[in-house]
Amino acid sequence: MSTFELSAQPREQTMMRETEAVAAVAAGAAGTFAIEATDVNIFYGQFRAVKDVSLQIQKNKITALIGPSGCGKSTMLRAFNRMNDLVSTARIAGEVLFHGRNLYAREVDPVEVRRKIGMVFQKPNPFPKSIYENVLWGAKINGFKGKADDLVEQSLRQAALWDEVKDKLKQSGLSLSGGQQQRLCIARTIATRPEIILMDEPCSALDPIATLKIEDLMRELVEKYTIIIVTHNMQQAARVSDYTAFFNMEQDRAGYLVEYDDTKKIFTNPKDQRTEDYVTGRFG
Amino acid sequence: MQTTLKTTAAPIDLPQLDLHKRRRPHEIIIQAFLFACGIISIFVTLGIVFVLFQESLRFFGSGEVNLIEFLTGTTWQPAIGEFGILPLFLSTIITSLIGMLVALPLGLAVAIYLSEYASPRARGILKPILEVLAGIPTVVYGYFALTFMTPLLRSLFGADTVQIYNMASGGIVIGILIIPLIASMSEDALSAVPRSLREGAYGLGATKLETSLKIVVPAALSGISAAVIVGISRAVGETMVVALSVGAGPKLTFNPFESAETMTGHIVRISGGDLSYDSIDYNSIFSIALFLFVITFLLNLISRFVVQRFREVYD
Numbered sequence: 207m208s209t210f211e212l213s214a215q216p217r218e219q220t221m222m223r224e225t226e227a228v229a230a231v232a233a234g235a236a237g238t239f240a241i242e243a244t245d246v247n248i249f250y251g252q253f254r255a256v257k258d259v260s261l262q263i264q265k266n267k268i269t270a271l272i273g274p275s276g277c278g279k280s281t282m283l284r285a286f287n288r289m290n291d292l293v294s295t296a297r298i299a300g301e302v303l304f305h306g307r308n309l310y311a312r313e314v315d316p317v318e319v320r321r322k323i324g325m326v327f328q329k330p331n332p333f334p335k336s337i338y339e340n341v342l343w344g345a346k347i348n349g350f351k352g353k354a355d356d357l358v359e360q361s362l363r364q365a366a367l368w369d370e371v372k373d374k375l376k377q378s379g380l381s382l383s384g385g386q387q388q389r390l391c392i393a394r395t396i397a398t399r400p401e402i403i404l405m406d407e408p409c410s411a412l413d414p415i416a417t418l419k420i421e422d423l424m425r426e427l428v429e430k431y432t433i434i435i436v437t438h439n440m441q442q443a444a445r446v447s448d449y450t451a452f453f454n455m456e457q458d459r460a461g462y463l464v465e466y467d468d469t470k471k472i473f474t475n476p477k478d479q480r481t482e483d484y485v486t487g488r489f490g
Numbered sequence: 491m492q493t494t495l496k497t498t499a500a501p502i503d504l505p506q507l508d509l510h511k512r513r514r515p516h517e518i519i520i521q522a523f524l525f526a527c528g529i530i531s532i533f534v535t536l537g538i539v540f541v542l543f544q545e546s547l548r549f550f551g552s553g554e555v556n557l558i559e560f561l562t563g564t565t566w567q568p569a570i571g572e573f574g575i576l577p578l579f580l581s582t583i584i585t586s587l588i589g590m591l592v593a594l595p596l597g598l599a600v601a602i603y604l605s606e607y608a609s610p611r612a613r614g615i616l617k618p619i620l621e622v623l624a625g626i627p628t629v630v631y632g633y634f635a636l637t638f639m640t641p642l643l644r645s646l647f648g649a650d651t652v653q654i655y656n657m658a659s660g661g662i663v664i665g666i667l668i669i670p671l672i673a674s675m676s677e678d679a680l681s682a683v684p685r686s687l688r689e690g691a692y693g694l695g696a697t698k699l700e701t702s703l704k705i706v707v708p709a710a711l712s713g714i715s716a717a718v719i720v721g722i723s724r725a726v727g728e729t730m731v732v733a734l735s736v737g738a739g740p741k742l743t744f745n746p747f748e749s750a751e752t753m754t755g756h757i758v759r760i761s762g763g764d765l766s767y768d769s770i771d772y773n774s775i776f777s778i779a780l781f782l783f784v785i786t787f788l789l790n791l792i793s794r795f796v797v798q799r800f801r802e803v804y805d
Contacts (some may be wrong), residue, residue: 292688316696317696317697321695322695324693327693392691398695
């Protein structure tokens with residue numbers, strides 16, 4: 207029992223306002239952002255899942271959203287391409303600006319949003335179709351008219367999967383290993399030529415080697431795309447991301463942004479005590 | 491700390507460890523009971539098949555008809571010794587085909603609506619109604635065909651073209667009868683498609699229609715095919731509707747507005763009359779039933795094959 211008491215250090219209550227944390231990053235960044243959330247609140251029915259989050263995402267960088275389970279980081283990620291619309295009880299307040307336009311404005315079509323802002327999911331979810339069709343499907347429904355073979359090869363190459371599957375493009379996407387399936391999902395997303403790729407814990411179902419492959423791939427992709435990744439794995443956030451946003455929640459379970467900064471700073475010299483406690487493994 | 495606790499504590503007398511096999515009679519009884527239930531259903535099926543074969547053998551053994559004549563003859567008139575099943579078979583095919591033409595698109599549309607589009611509230615209202623539709627006795631459907639569908643068809647196409655008893659009316663009503671079956675089996679198949687597949691499609695910018703028709707339906711195809719084949723079996727075997735509305739006389743015709751008699755309809759009519767046991771007429775209906783059984787049995791085999799062959803494992 208005594209050891210428990212020892213570990214319960216008095217916590218500093220330096221409650222820095224979320225807006226200040228954001229301002230710190232915003233001040234350092236010149237130019238426009240890839241996407242920008244302002245005062246976003248997300249509700250599931252009566253329950254508030256995300257509270258007053260403002261977040262500016264840098265172009266051609268990897269931004270990691272980290273935090274304990276249930277802190278709303280996945281919900282926040284899904285707010286960037288209106289995936290939350292698929293949950294009938296979900297409701298959002300605030301603005302998400304993309305090319306200067308609010309994605310939640312009345313006249314915006316969520317389908318068009320998702321064509322520009324693609325998503326890779328936690329569990330690899332290739333369609334029960336051939337590898338070839340998997341890559342082509344999204345592009346085709348987006349009105350792709352060019353040479354299909356070229357697009358498939360190009361996308362698979364970009365996803366670092368081409369060499370492994372070039373001889374079996376007609377096989378089912380489900381015949382691949384988990385890591386290959388996830389890269390197929392990335393290829394499928396790339397084929398629709400999005401600007402931003404959202405990744406919701408893309409490696410949580412993968413083994414360490416497959417995980418490293420995906421991380422390498424992300425570093426390559428970020429030259430062309432902006433990537434936002436939600437991850438439970440702090441080493442992964444530290445390894446792969448340029449910026450890190452730390453989310454936390456209180457008793458009401460509403461997630462809020464604690465600190466947002468260069469990944470290096472978050473992991474070596476965070477401003478907020480809660481961030482430090484989290485990244486050093488004291489909770490979460 | 492733990493170790494000090496152990497040494498200071500007084501030794502406790504544990505009951506002696508007994509790992510002997512124990513007799514659990516209730517387990518044996520339950521197992522025997524469940525086994526018996528399973529066996530009974532198998533024996534009932536075998537019994538039916540046995541009776542069908544036995545009586546059919548009498549029929550074919552009578553010397554009045556052989557299998558070739560039975561399968562290829564175009565007249566079914568027991569009174570003059572003509573036992574060609576084609577008129578009955580053709581009329582069964584036509585009514586079933588019309589039924590499937592009605593049931594397949596409507597049932598599938600209902601299933602897609604319920605699984606992909608309906609709000610939880612709409613689904614909560616619609617599904618029970620569909621189940622009620624499935625629970626209506628078929629004799630009611632029969633009179634529905636006779637007193638509603640037939641007059642409707644006659645007013646649409648003219649009383650000269652549409653006979654009072656006709657295959658179209660029975661077929662359409664069979665279709666309506668099968669909609670709940672197709673809809674609910676297909677809906678099960680569609681709902682079983684994991685959410686992650688739909689999200690994958692939406693995440694690529696697919697619309698709801700694209701997701702439903704190009705991702706969810708193909709992924710559920712094996713279940714939907716099974717639903718269709720079960721639906722066909724049901725249409726082929728449906729009796730009351732055709733007995734009441736299609737007609738009472740075997741006739742070889744392709745015109746759905748004419749009266750005819752299906753295999754099931756004929757069995758009902760003949761067995762309703764006073765036939766003497768082991769007469770040729772009596773035995774003939776068993777041969778029809780055997781033929782019907784072979785058809786549905788084959789359809790079941792096909793459905794099993796289809797389910798296995800086109801099964802898309804999506805996990």
